Amino acid sequence: MLYKDEKCPVCERVFQEGDDIVTCPKCGTPHHRECYASIGKCANSDLHSSGFVYKRKEQPEASSASQEIKKAPSLQDIAPSALGNLLNNQGEESESNQEDIEEKAINAISDANKLKPGTAFIFDKNEKIDGAPLSDVITAIGANFYKFIGKFRKNKTVNWNWSAFFFGPYYLFFRKMYGMGTALLSIRFAASIIVSVAYAGPLNTLMTAWKDIIASAETMSRAEYMRSIFSAVETSKALPAYIIVFAVAAVIHIACALFADTIYRRKIVNLVLEADERIDQEEPLFMGMLSGAEEYSKPKLKKLYLANKGGISIMAPIMAMLIVEILSDIVSMI
Numbered sequence: 001m002l003y004k005d006e007k008c009p010v011c012e013r014v015f016q017e018g019d020d021i022v023t024c025p026k027c028g029t030p031h032h033r034e035c036y037a038s039i040g041k042c043a044n045s046d047l048h049s050s051g052f053v054y055k056r057k058e059q060p061e062a063s064s065a066s067q068e069i070k071k072a073p074s075l076q077d078i079a080p081s082a083l084g085n086l087l088n089n090q091g092e093e094s095e096s097n098q099e100d101i102e103e104k105a106i107n108a109i110s111d112a113n114k115l116k117p118g119t120a121f122i123f124d125k126n127e128k129i130d131g132a133p134l135s136d137v138i139t140a141i142g143a144n145f146y147k148f149i150g151k152f153r154k155n156k157t158v159n160w161n162w163s164a165f166f167f168g169p170y171y172l173f174f175r176k177m178y179g180m181g182t183a184l185l186s187i188r189f190a191a192s193i194i195v196s197v198a199y200a201g202p203l204n205t206l207m208t209a210w211k212d213i214i215a216s217a218e219t220m221s222r223a224e225y226m227r228s229i230f231s232a233v234e235t236s237k238a239l240p241a242y243i244i245v246f247a248v249a250a251v252i253h254i255a256c257a258l259f260a261d262t263i264y265r266r267k268i269v270n271l272v273l274e275a276d277e278r279i280d281q282e283e284p285l286f287m288g289m290l291s292g293a294e295e296y297s298k299p300k301l302k303k304l305y306l307a308n309k310g311g312i313s314i315m316a317p318i319m320a321m322l323i324v325e326i327l328s329d330i331v332s333m334i
Contacts, residue, residue, distance in 0.1 A: 003030050006057055009043035010035035029054040129153065129265075132272035139303055140268045140310030151261050152268075158258050165257035168249070170317040172260065176309070178316065180263055184252050185324060191248040193331060199241035206236035271309055275302050278309075 003015040008031055015021060020033040024042035031043065044052055127134040129152050137152065138145045151159055164171040169188070172181030196203060209232035217225055233239050279301060 003056065006030065008032045008035050010039060024054070027052050027054050028056075030056075129155075130269045130273075132269045136272040136275070136302070136306060137268055140271050140306040142307065142311030148261070148264070148268075152265050155265070157262055159261040161257050161260045164260035165253055167317070168253040168256050170320060171256060172263070173316040173320045174312055174314070175260075175264055175267075176311070176313050176316065177260075177263060177267055181316075181320065184256065185320060188249055188252055189324060189327065192245055192328075195241045195244050196331075199238055202236045202238035203241060206232055206238040209236060268310060272306065275305055275309075279305050 003021060005014060007014050009029060010031055013032075015030065015032075021030050022033050022036050023030050024036075024044065026042060026048050027044055029042055029044045036042070042048070044054070125135065129137055134149070138149070141148055161171075167174070169181045169184040172178075172184070210229070213220075213225070213228045213232060220228065
């Protein structure tokens with residue numbers, strides 16, 4: 001037992017075998033889960049500003065366990081998918097080692113200090129979201145999982161996601177929601193094409209006027225240049241075309257901000273629930289991608305599958321941008 005003969009700082013009762021214990025992510029102070037929840041913060045939160053770090057009593061009989069804890073990597077050194085493995089490694093680890101594994105994960109969170117000071121990421125190892133084990137959900141989310149778990153638990157249809165607002169459909173590609181991202185980009189692209197066809201005359205007139213203005217820009221003052229630009233837009237009657245395109249883009253970005261988390265929640269839950277079946281279907285291909293995969297247990301394969309299919313993709317939004325640009329250039333030449 002890691003905290004034998006030590007007391008909870010809230011109720012001052014000595015920790016007993018089987019107690020549900022959580023640690024502060026800032027200083028590592030252990031509490032009973034109920035005690036921590038009752039005050040909503042660490043009992044030593046007033047000492048955090050001074051750099052206080054909780055020191056666990058060394059116990060001879062637990063020396064080997066202590067060494068194992070010291071070797072536990074921090075979140076800065078391990079991927080969140082690996083954290084998911086620690087929290088729910090049921091393939092090769094015995095039940096007696098499960099508590100040690102969870103303690104490592106909790107201490108890893110404390111060491112990395114990835115959460116806000118005075119808060120802790122607390123959950124029941126048997127907790128599920130729509131039938132999907134939370135530890136598998138964490139593995140599938142990957143980076144910054146703790147930013148989504150609270151939203152997933154609340155299960156609200158509408159949330160606000162600033163990243164989705166600013167990046168729109170490209171944010172969906174970043175989180176590997178390719179279907180919805182493609183659909184929204186297609187709507188925006190189609191709107192641009194329709195507007196360019198409907199306002200072909202005014203837009204051509206405006207482009208010609210802009211070329212003339214740019215050619216003579218060196219002989220104009222800044223004020224004259226801006227007046228010429230606005231005058232060209234007003235004379236060409238192309239302003240409604242830009243307003244329509246902007247309005248469509250704004251609606252899409254707002255929709256992404258409001259519903260991206262809900263769509264992502266459904267994607268992650270479905271990914272977890274369908275993982276076993278998908279692995280069986282794709283096993284030959286998936287196994288071929290892994291070195292020594294034939295030696296992996298089924299739970300470990302599932303973790304690897306979730307980490308691969310979930311997480312984020314830096315290249316996906318970049319490729320989407322390039323494709324949109326290429327298609328736009330092709331259409332403009334027709």
